[in-house]
Each structure stands twice: as structure tokens, then as C-alpha cells.
Amino acid sequence: MATATPLPRYAPGDHVPRDLRSEAELRANGFVELGEPVALLEADCSGAGELLPTRAAVPLYSTAEARRLRGDDWARLPRQAREAAPASEITRRSRQALDPAGSSPQPIDPTFGAVGRPTSASRSSLKSNPRRWLIDLFREGFVVVDTETTGLGAADEVIEIAAVAADGSVLLQSLVRPKAARIQPGAQRVHGLCAADLSAAPRWPDVVAQLLPELNGRRILAWNAPFDERLVVQTSRAWRIPHDLPPFECAMRAYARCRGVGHGAMGLQRAAQVEGVMAGAQAHRGAEDARLVVALLRRLLDSPPREA
Structure with a gap:
């Protein structure tokens, strides 16, 4: 009788191939038949304040196999439906993938920030004259902020934040001890952080107190800023x-x-590869990702933008 081959196991912090996804992530994208698990993720399920780590082996499935079983690609709404709806069912389910028990946040108008304020008075300038927008951005000075989080849901929290200036210098990079949220397995698969990494990290109020002086009135940018x-x-x-x-x-x-x-729905890794400012895989850690955004903006400044 043949002995079953043990499934590969990925520990927190290991690089997990992009093809491998948890059941929750695949279900959120409309997949029903997933096939057999092809790997296991040793996810840290510890909550904030727990002294001993709680590990669980989360099965990972092949996205390519799930696509084959369904006979098509990732579920997408027609373009007209996406433009007409403020938040599609696909988007709602995707947000819940890493937080199945949580409620989805209210849809965010891309013209506004998460608190309903206009993100910049120069928004119209970007639409009408991208070149001028870029020149003004570098003239005025800016900071790129990148976060890693416990998940995507309405109760999730920031667990790492970095701020990088326009010249590429790191103004702040800090882990953050969450107040209450647990790190969801899907998020852990991306950034590799677990509760043990955060046990001695500073609290969010202390991190914000360090961050505010570094901003010094400069504009804040982020890749997918509404998130x-x-x-x-x-x-x-x-x-x-x-x-x-x-x-x-x-x-x-x-x-x-x-x-x-x-309309801007391009991943940071893909954009960086297209522009030739990155070789290999995206780090999915604060300072590295923020520097990548700065490099992309610099590349745009150094080459003529094409108006949409």
C-alpha cells in the first residue's frame, strides 16, 4: 500500500507561492470545488495579550486547480456593473475572506478618504494634467505610508506601519501590538507576521506619536490609499x-x-514589474513596499505620463 506524501508546511514568515490560497479566500472569489489541499500554513491564531502562541494548520489549495475545476477564471462582474455599483458583491465577499465573522465596512468613494474627506485639492489637477501633478508632488514633498494588518475586515487593525520620504529615506518603521484583533490566516500568508512577533511591539498611540512629527505637513500617499x-x-x-x-x-x-x-486596480508588484523598478517578488513589509511606491512615482516623474 502506497504511503501518502506529507503535504508541504509553511511556517509564519515563509514565502508562500501566490497560487496557494486558503479555503476562505477561494470561497470569497466564488469557487465551489477546490480539489484537495496541496499544502498547510502553520497559522498563528493567538489573540492580543495571549502569552502562549496558538497554532493551527490551515489547508491551502491551488488556485489554478480551482480554476480548472470551475472551468473559468476568477469571478468578475461586467465592467458596466462594476462602474455602476459602489461596492460589488465580489468586493464585499473579498473583504470578508480574511474576517468571515466580521461585518464589511461601508463602501468608500475613491475620490474620498476613509473618513469621507476629499483626499487632495489637487485631485482635479491629476485628472487634467498628470505631469503637473507629479511635479507639484515632488516640489511640495510627500511621505509614502504602507501598512500591514490583521486582515481586511471592519474590526481589523494595523500591525506594522512604515513611512518613507520622497528621497527614499525611512522616517518610521514599526511593528504595532494590536488592541484586540487576531491575525487572520489569509493576512498571515501574505506578510508572515504572527502574534509572537508583536508581543513586545509598541502600542498604536505610541506609534502615532512618533509618526506625526515625521510627516511635518507633507502630503501622504499610499498604494490603494482607501484601504x-x-x-x-x-x-x-x-x-x-x-x-x-x-x-x-x-x-x-x-x-x-x-x-x-x-481606474487604478493594479497591484503594486505588477506595476513595479511593468516599470522595471523591481525584480522578484514583493516583500509585503512596510518599508520595502513604501520604497517601491516612491520608486514608481520617481519613474513616472522621469518619463512622460500618458493621459487616460
Whole structure:
């Protein structure tokens, strides 16, 4: 009788191939038949304040096999439906993938930040004159902020934040001890952080107190800014402190406008590969990702943008 081959196991912090996803992530994208698990993720299921780590082996499935079993690609709404709906069912389910028990946040108008404020007075300038927008951005000075989080849901929190200046210098890089949220397995698969990594990390109020002076009135950008700003706001609310950061501007949408590639739904890794500023895989850690955004913006400045 043949002996079954043990499944590969990935520990927190290991690089997990992009093809491998948890059941929750695949179900959120409309897959029903997943096939057999092809690997296991040793996810840290510890909650905030727990002294001993609680590990669970989360099965991982092949996205390619799930596609084959379904006979098509990832579920997508027609373009007209996506543009007409403020938040599609696919988007809602995707947000719940890492937080099955949580409720989805309210849809965010891409013109506004997570707290409903206009993200920049220069938004119209970006639409009408991308080149001028870029020149003004580097002239005025800016900071790119990147976060890693416990998940995507309405109760999730920031667990790492980095701020990088326009010249590439790191102004702040810090892990953050969460107030209450547990790290969801899907999020852990991406960034590799677990509860043990955060046990001695500073609290969010202390990190914000370090971050505010570094901003020094400069504009804040983030790749997919509505997500990062929403998680920053949620984390401040969890700790019951005011949200004192300026509104975020979206570098992803700026890239799309300058390169004429639709409405901005392009991943950071893909954009960096297209522009030739990155070889290999995205780090999915704060300072490295923020530096990548700065490099992309610099590349846009050094080459003529194409208006959409």
C-alpha cells in the first residue's frame, strides 16, 4: 500500500507561492470545488495579550486547480456593473475572506478618504494634467505610508506601519501590538507576521506619536490609499484616540491616471514589474513596499505620463 506524501508546511514568515490560497479566500472569489489541499500554513491564531502562541494548520489549495475545476477564471462582474455599483458583491465577499465573522465596512468613494474627506485639492489637477501633478508632488514633498494588518475586515487593525520620504529615506518603521484583533490566516500568508512577533511591539498611540512629527505637513500617499486609511482610522478608534493624520492620496490611482491603465486596480508588484523598478517578488513589509511606491512615482516623474 502506497504511503501518502506529507503535504508541504509553511511556517509564519515563509514565502508562500501566490497560487496557494486558503479555503476562505477561494470561497470569497466564488469557487465551489477546490480539489484537495496541496499544502498547510502553520497559522498563528493567538489573540492580543495571549502569552502562549496558538497554532493551527490551515489547508491551502491551488488556485489554478480551482480554476480548472470551475472551468473559468476568477469571478468578475461586467465592467458596466462594476462602474455602476459602489461596492460589488465580489468586493464585499473579498473583504470578508480574511474576517468571515466580521461585518464589511461601508463602501468608500475613491475620490474620498476613509473618513469621507476629499483626499487632495489637487485631485482635479491629476485628472487634467498628470505631469503637473507629479511635479507639484515632488516640489511640495510627500511621505509614502504602507501598512500591514490583521486582515481586511471592519474590526481589523494595523500591525506594522512604515513611512518613507520622497528621497527614499525611512522616517518610521514599526511593528504595532494590536488592541484586540487576531491575525487572520489569509493576512498571515501574505506578510508572515504572527502574534509572537508583536508581543513586545509598541502600542498604536505610541506609534502615532512618533509618526506625526515625521510627516511635518507633507502630503501622504499610499498604494490603494482607501484601504490603508480605513485601517489606520479603525486602529485609532480601537485604541480610542483621535485620528490626527492628514487625508491619504492614492498612488495606485495616480499611477493609473499617468499611464492610462483604467481606474487604478493594479497591484503594486505588477506595476513595479511593468516599470522595471523591481525584480522578484514583493516583500509585503512596510518599508520595502513604501520604497517601491516612491520608486514608481520617481519613474513616472522621469518619463512622460500618458493621459487616460
